[in-house]
Structures are given as structure tokens and as C-alpha cells.
Amino acid sequence: MIEVKNVTKSFDDKTILHDVSAKFYTGKTNLIIGQSGSGKTVLMKSIIGLVRPEQGEILYDGRNLLDMKERQVKELRKEIGMLFQGSALFDSETVLGNVMFPLMMFTGMSRAEQLDRARFCLERVNLQGAENKYPSEISGGMQKRVAIARAIALNPRYLFCDEPNSGLDPKTSILIDELLHDITHEYNITTIINTHDMNSVLGIGENIIFLNKGHREWVGDKDKIFTTANEALNEFVFATRLFQEVKDYIIEHGQKG
Amino acid sequence: MILTKSLEQFGRYCVFMRRTFALPDRWSVFGRRTVTEISKLGIDSIPLVIIISLFIGAVCTIQMKLNTTNPLMPAYSVGLATRDIVLLEFSNSILCLILAGKVGSNIASEIGTMRVTEQIDALDIMGVNSANYLVLPKVVGFVLFMPVLGVFCIGTSLLGGWCVAAFTDIISIARYTYGIQAYFTEWYVWYGLIKSLVFAFIIASVASYWGYYVKGGALQVGKASTNAVVSSSILILLFDVILTKLLLQ
Numbered sequence: 001m002i003e004v005k006n007v008t009k010s011f012d013d014k015t016i017l018h019d020v021s022a023k024f025y026t027g028k029t030n031l032i033i034g035q036s037g038s039g040k041t042v043l044m045k046s047i048i049g050l051v052r053p054e055q056g057e058i059l060y061d062g063r064n065l066l067d068m069k070e071r072q073v074k075e076l077r078k079e080i081g082m083l084f085q086g087s088a089l090f091d092s093e094t095v096l097g098n099v100m101f102p103l104m105m106f107t108g109m110s111r112a113e114q115l116d117r118a119r120f121c122l123e124r125v126n127l128q129g130a131e132n133k134y135p136s137e138i139s140g141g142m143q144k145r146v147a148i149a150r151a152i153a154l155n156p157r158y159l160f161c162d163e164p165n166s167g168l169d170p171k172t173s174i175l176i177d178e179l180l181h182d183i184t185h186e187y188n189i190t191t192i193i194n195t196h197d198m199n200s201v202l203g204i205g206e207n208i209i210f211l212n213k214g215h216r217e218w219v220g221d222k223d224k225i226f227t228t229a230n231e232a233l234n235e236f237v238f239a240t241r242l243f244q245e246v247k248d249y250i251i252e253h254g255q256k257g
Numbered sequence: 258m259i260l261t262k263s264l265e266q267f268g269r270y271c272v273f274m275r276r277t278f279a280l281p282d283r284w285s286v287f288g289r290r291t292v293t294e295i296s297k298l299g300i301d302s303i304p305l306v307i308i309i310s311l312f313i314g315a316v317c318t319i320q321m322k323l324n325t326t327n328p329l330m331p332a333y334s335v336g337l338a339t340r341d342i343v344l345l346e347f348s349n350s351i352l353c354l355i356l357a358g359k360v361g362s363n364i365a366s367e368i369g370t371m372r373v374t375e376q377i378d379a380l381d382i383m384g385v386n387s388a389n390y391l392v393l394p395k396v397v398g399f400v401l402f403m404p405v406l407g408v409f410c411i412g413t414s415l416l417g418g419w420c421v422a423a424f425t426d427i428i429s430i431a432r433y434t435y436g437i438q439a440y441f442t443e444w445y446v447w448y449g450l451i452k453s454l455v456f457a458f459i460i461a462s463v464a465s466y467w468g469y470y471v472k473g474g475a476l477q478v479g480k481a482s483t484n485a486v487v488s489s490s491i492l493i494l495l496f497d498v499i500l501t502k503l504l505l506q
Contacts, residue, residue, distance in 0.1 A: 048382060077384035088375035102383055105282055160382075 007056030081151030299402030314417025336436020353456035365485035368468030403457035
């Protein structure tokens with residue numbers, strides 16, 4: 001489990017995160033949601049350690065990231081897998097080379113073992129046959145799957161995903177969501193997903209943290225999100241035209257009925 | 258204001274170099290990457306070095322002949338002057354200024370693109386020392402191969418001068434050949450090689466620095482590439498003066 005306690009972060013004079021606390025559970029897909037500029041990315045970067053908060057605690061199964069020495073942080077990072085918004089695959093490496101990269105850097109595996117493991121990970125994300133292609137030769141959805149395969153290659157305990165569905169069509173988005181959900185349960189990983197995609201929220205939101213203007217305003221799951229009394233969250237949920245129309249339809253027909 | 262900014266940049270460059278010159282996580286990976294960089298930055302530059310050296314060597318010879326019309330000066334002084342120009346300045350300072358454009362912009366744009374596409378963040382999050390992994394093989398590879406480029410440059414420049422002697426009636430081959438052998442000072446070769454090593458380090462490290470700290474998108478990568486070429490060129494000229502003073506005087 002990852003626990004964030006009273007985290008505050010400012011840039012120049014602007015406070016981005018105000019005393020945020022949240023729990024991210026193991027074996028669950030934990031979603032951080034909120035509008036653009038709400039502080040989602042800063043919170044995720046703080047949890048990973050790319051940004052250092054002014055105050056608070058970030059506990060990885062009880063180990064405070066902010067108290068760790070450089071060497072300890074380096075060790076912790078070997079337990080972390082990360083899926084970036086733009087996939088962040090290495091252009092100069094093939095698909096197989098990308099998945100083998102962490103194995104090559106951090107394990108004592110022989111090349112044959114690395115190949116086996118990389119192929120297994122690619123198979124797990126349903127991406128056989130693209131091993132020798134370069135990232136520029138495959139689609140955005142395939143790139144995301146390669147990035148997931150790379151992220152799980154070292155059997156991470158913690159998986160971070162920054163906007164995993166951005167730039168993908170709805171069908172591929174659902175595939176990626178399901179893949180992340182299945183992997184989380186299969187390997188019992190603490191998965192944190194930063195998103196503003198309502199399809200993801202409704203599909204895999206087992207633990208949802210809603211941020212608004214740097215404050216943690218709501219915590220719940222996908223079943224509770226439609227019945228919340230939180231105005232800002234309601235505004236966020238029903239911001240899409242589709243949800244708005246469904247809501248209007250239900251209200252209209254509900255009144256008639 | 259400019260001084261403060263320059264000092265800030267210098268401090269950041271020192272911190273960056275400290276991270277770069279850490280021990281590699283995997284020596285085998287470092288070795289493989291260094292060989293790749295030698296091929297990419299060094300071997301791929303050979304055609305450019307040959308073309309430029311051949312023509313500059315030829316032009317030097319022609320200009321030396323045209324500008325030394327004094328009958329008291331021996332005819333072989335054309336070859337001698339061409340050789341010394343090539344050894345003292347062209348094969349190191351001028352060559353490195355040219356390579357700062359080719360290699361420097363290549364390094365800055367490659368690393369800058371990796372930064373804006375989050376590839377460097379990905380390395381950092383995996384626990385890889387990204388500066389060491391990306392930059393050290395470039396610096397080591399380019400510094401190791403620079404003397405080879407310098408030797409290529411010297412050889413081809415002198416060949417360019419020989420071509421002028423062979424295919425025109427400006428100077429005879431015998432006098433040119435005698436001139437490039439006359440009053441040879443071995444130290445000039447070492448002086449040129451030492452300078453080229455320092456300049457190669459400046460090009461690779463300064464370009465990597467600009468690329469590594471890019472913020473933004475494609476436009477900023479272009480700016481970083483320009484900054485890399487400009488700042489490494491200025492530093493090459495500055496160190497040219499310092500090294501000449503230290504090594505020749």
C-alpha cells in the first residue's frame with residue numbers, strides 16, 4: 001500500500017497541493033482524477049519522487065520516500081513500473097529491446113533468460129509478432145502495450161500510469177484499462193492511474209481520489225461516484241456531453257414515469 | 258545579470274558532469290554504447306572531415322603561394338607554411354569548430370528529444386543514472402576518436418596541397434614535398450592532439466548539457482541545439498587561446 005500524508009507542494013508562490021492525504025491499496029486499481037490543473041500530475045510526481053513536497057509523508061508499505069537516501073530511492077525504483085502519457089519508449093531500441101532494457105540493467109539474467117522474460121511480457125499484453133519493430137513503426141495503442149510490458153518486466157510492486165488512455169480511441173482505451181486491471185489483480189500490484197477519462201473511472205475505478213484545485217475533495221469507488229453530493233465532482237463527472245445527455249434523459253423520463 | 262546567469266549555468270554544468278562521471282551501472286552496456294557512439298559520432302564524421310580537409314589544404318597551398326611572392330623566400334616555404342597551419346590550427350581548432358556544428362547539434366537534439374518525450378524520465382524512474390547512461394559513452398567515444406579524425410584531417414589536408422602541386426603549375430611536387438618535411442617540429446603534432454582532445458570533450462559535454470536540460474517541446478529542442486553549437490564554439494575559441502599560451506609559449 002502507498003499512503004500519502006498531508007502533502008503540500010508549491011511552485012514559486014503558487015500552492016499546487018494543499019495538505020493532501022490519500023491511501024492507495026495493493027491489488028486495486030487506484031485512480032487519481034480531476035480537471036486539468038487540479039494537481040494530479042504533481043501528486044503523482046511527488047509519489048514517484050520526481051518532485052519533492054515541502055511537507056508531508058509518502059509511505060511505500062511504511063517506508064517514507066522523503067526520508068530515504070539516494071541509494072535507497074534507487075533500490076525502491078527497481079520495484080516501480082511506470083507507464084508514461086506518451087509511452088516514453090526508447091526510439092533507438094526495438095520493441096523487444098525496450099522490454100529487455102530493465103532486465104539487462106538490473107538483473108543477472110543471461111541473454112536467453114532475458115529474451116524469454118521479455119517475450120512472456122509481450123505475450124501477456126497480447127503483442128506477439130512485433131518484437132523486431134521500432135516504436136515509430138507501431139500504433140499508439142501498441143506503444144502503450146509495449147510500455148506496459150516494459151513496466152511489468154521486473155515484476156514491480158507498484159505501477160504508475162500517467163493518462164494511459166490519452167490519444168487512444170475508445171475501444172483501445174478499454175483494452176488498455178482491462179489490461180491494467182487484470183495485471184493489477186494477477187500480480188497483486190499497487191496500481192495508481194492518473195486520468196480524467198470517465199470511461200476508465202467507470203470501468204476500473206476501485207479506489208478513486210478526486211482532486212480539485214489541489215485539495216483532495218472526495219474518495220470512493222466507481223459505484224458511489226454517481227450518487228455523490230460533492231458539487232465539483234458532479235461537475236467533473238457530467239462534463240462530457242454523453243453523460244450530460246444520459247442524465248437529462250433519465251431526469252426527463254423519470255419525471256414522466 | 259548575465260554574469261549571474263552564466264555562473265548558474267556553470268554550476269549546473271558541474272553538477273551534471275558529476276552525475277555523468279559516476280561509475281556505470283553495467284560496464285558491458287557502457288562498452289557497447291561507447292562503441293555505438295564512436296561509430297555514430299566519429300566514424301560517420303570521416304567523410305565530412307576528408308572533404309573539408311582536402312579542399313582547405315588545397316586552398317591553403319594556393320593562398321600561401323599567391324601571398325609569398327618575395328624572391329628571397331624559398332619556394333618550399335609554401336609546403337612548410339601549409340603544414341604548420343594544418344598542424345597548429347586547422348586539424349584541431351577549425352576542425353572542432355566544424356564538428357561542433359555537426360556532432361554538437363546531433364547530440365543536443367538527440368538528448369533533447371529524449372527529454373521532451375519523457376524517455377529520460379523513464380530512465381530515472383527505473384533507477385538508471387540517465388546522465389551517466391546517455392552522456393558518458395558519447396563523451397568517452399568522441400574524445401577517444403577525435404585524435405583519429407585529427408590524423409585524417411592532417412593527412413588529407415596535406416594531400417589537398419599535393420593535388421595542387423600535381424595538377425597545377427603553382428608549385429612543383431618536389432618543392433611542396435620538401436616543404437612539408439622541412440623544419441618539422443614533433444611537438445606541434447602533440448600540441449594539436451592535446452587541443453583536439455580538450456575540444457572534443459567540450460563539444461560532447463556542452464551539447465549533452467544543453468540537450469539534457471531542455472524544457473518544453475520541439476521548438477526548445479531546436480534552441481538547445483543552437484545553444485550547444487554557439488556555446489561550444491565560443492569555449493573552443495577561448496580554450497584555444499589558453500592552451501596555445503600554455504603549450505607553445
